[in-house]
Amino acid sequence: MTLEIRFSPEVKHARDIGLPIVALESTIITHGMPYPQNVETARKVEACVRKNSAIPATIAILDGALHVGLTDDQLETLGQAKNVAKLSRADFAACLATGGTGATTVAATMIAAHLADIRVFATGGIGGVHRGAENSFDISADLAELAHTPVTVVAAGAKAILDIPKTLEVLETYGVPVITFGQDDFPAFWSRSCGLASPIRMDHAAQIARAAKLRAQMGIPGGQLVANPIPKDAEIPNAVLAPIIEQALNDAYAQGVSAKNVTPFLLQRIFELTDGESLAANISLVLNNAKLASQIAVELAV
Numbered sequence: 001m002t003l004e005i006r007f008s009p010e011v012k013h014a015r016d017i018g019l020p021i022v023a024l025e026s027t028i029i030t031h032g033m034p035y036p037q038n039v040e041t042a043r044k045v046e047a048c049v050r051k052n053s054a055i056p057a058t059i060a061i062l063d064g065a066l067h068v069g070l071t072d073d074q075l076e077t078l079g080q081a082k083n084v085a086k087l088s089r090a091d092f093a094a095c096l097a098t099g100g101t102g103a104t105t106v107a108a109t110m111i112a113a114h115l116a117d118i119r120v121f122a123t124g125g126i127g128g129v130h131r132g133a134e135n136s137f138d139i140s141a142d143l144a145e146l147a148h149t150p151v152t153v154v155a156a157g158a159k160a161i162l163d164i165p166k167t168l169e170v171l172e173t174y175g176v177p178v179i180t181f182g183q184d185d186f187p188a189f190w191s192r193s194c195g196l197a198s199p200i201r202m203d204h205a206a207q208i209a210r211a212a213k214l215r216a217q218m219g220i221p222g223g224q225l226v227a228n229p230i231p232k233d234a235e236i237p238n239a240v241l242a243p244i245i246e247q248a249l250n251d252a253y254a255q256g257v258s259a260k261n262v263t264p265f266l267l268q269r270i271f272e273l274t275d276g277e278s279l280a281a282n283i284s285l286v287l288n289n290a291k292l293a294s295q296i297a298v299e300l301a302v
Helices: 009-017 037-051 072-080 092-097 106-115 141-148 164-174 205-218 238-254 259-273 277-300
Strands: 005-007 021-024 055-062 065-068 085-087 102-104 120-122 152-155 178-181 200-202 224-227
Touching (some): 009 021, 021 106, 106 120, 152 205, 205 277, 224 277, 259 277
């Protein structure tokens, strides 16, 4: 059996003539936002990539087929689909083998992007070490994927619901470059700073692209994490978020939420507790990341 990748007409054309391409995940559509905001946001993100001289490739598994780039009809169908699997490295191939439909997390999107020879990926925030991981051992596969798969991932830092100091420690252990764009502090998704210094700062997309090229020439495995702070006018400060996150975590514990269900539960609970402000911030930061990822993709294509 040979793995088949189904490219959308737009992505196929971009590959044929060598245009820069930016990979986009699909869990933000199926597990990150309610309908119709999810589809509206996905279309805005794709439009942002095009506006910045690159081609968007939203990745998902539909009826057992790996799609790199979705048509508008496929995007709409996925946005309304029920019981869509949330795929990471462990269950990606199984979903293909059983003819399932699944949305790709950061790890799975990185794998698919690499298979499709796409070197840049824009997302919201990466997964990482969950709070209480010393007891639960709940650590996202995203971190190990960054250590192995040569894709530059542009995110608004790690999700604020995580243990960010431990997440940064694991990334350091794995040898993953953590590059914050345009500031010295590491961002925390909805907040521009988590209170920790970033390991590396870069101020230009060309520098980030150059670093990726040099890592490849040196034979160093893995990708890069580019932490792109949320725009100032969309930020929810840490001081405001901290008690809300604590309440959401307590609610998750009380309801026995675990494993892959934790992040979607927390994001929904925080949406409720902020009266929707977190969703507006989420949309803003994803668009911001799509813009920077497109700029990096353009530089990588030079």
